[in-house]
Amino acid sequence: MNISEEENKNPNPNTKDEEDGELEEWEIAGEGDDTASSSLKKGVVEQPQPLEHSWTFWFDDPRAKSKKATWGSSRLPIYTFSTTEQFWSLYNNIDHPSKLAVGADFHCFKYKIEPKWEDPVCANGGKWTVIFKKGKSDMAWLYTLLALIGEEFEYSDEICGAVVSVRGKQERIALWTKNAANETAQMSIGKQWKELLDYNNTIGFIFHDDSKKKLNRGAKNRYTV
Template sequence: MVEEVPKSDEQKPVDLNKHRPVGSDGEEDEQLEEGEIVGGDVETLSSSSSSRPGTALTQHPLEHSWTFWFDSPAAKTKQVAWGSSLRPIYTFSTVEEFWSLYNNIPRPSKLATGTDFHCFKNKIKPKWEDPVCANGGKWTMTFTKSKSDIFWLYTLLAMLGEQFDHGDDICGAVVNVRGRQEKISLWTKNAANESAQLSLGKQWKEFLDHNENIGFMFHEDAKKHARNARNKYSL
């Protein structure tokens, strides 16, 4: 684990937990763990402050900048084209900015049914049509209602902290909140690279200690066959 992102060509993981926010007494704020909402919501986060969160603290840069995207069910009903209701919330590039944002965003269990909440590398839109995503696919895990909170956090920590051997192939992750279940998907950019996808899927399951089977679907298949699309890889 490192204090800051190294400048060498070798990519090393960053321990985001090491730089969790601390309270005024210098102790780690345990109240921020386990998905508690400190304040604010997704709708007001982007306009709640004119300054970047965490700027008063020593900054520990991430390997990449990342953007949170929000697609609300209310906005979807008013739109014709898929994805037109999707909008970016905030872009962050340090460990401190991530925790400042994460601790003020509702967990999946608190989001309205029909919500899609994304975290993607900056400048990559969470859409099949994005040039980076066009030839990609996704691994998906399914959870019972209100049970995905901690798995969403662990997915973010592994992804932002560069824990994956093939992290360069990752575009981002999304949690889909539905009536009876919640899904977390890990999007990648080169679906045809079977060895890389299998490596990503195996490591993701290990990081989350997930024992259920998961499947990988090509975006191209999902577009062509919709509900009849089948997984190409499984673990």
């Protein structure tokens, strides 16, 4: 990940110390200078655009994984963002899926929802999955993120988050939802997502309960679109 350790200590990327002298994106450049007098007279100040929900990026570093480590111990929160400006500031400064190491998992989940089956919000849910050839999921990942934070799904309250998983020959994007048994909601989400990505292949929905029983291998799709 192209984020310095110093930046990682600050959960709000747009928060700066007053003394560092740097302007926020919504501040007027050159405020107090004569050269900015015309802008000041107009009184035009761009305000941050808040999102309906705050979201957290999580990263599961393959270098930190080992057979002896506790499952999920290598998955750590990176940043939480709550405005459109914060999202783009982060997105433009992190590696996209095609640049991630094999074995990496990069998550974007609603704030306070952890990307794991055991999370109370996720426990009774499931996931839709789309598959791409290695290095071909970057745009689909961006479109998915924009749909999430923009609340574009009809059943957006059902959404927990999404994860892109980079493997040897392919990249998978999974969309996690809350109530797997709500077939109407899940089918709506699957159809909207497939349409949004202009994805031609059939996609399937797996219940987390089935994944746990099968140890995430061989679980069958309950719904398909």
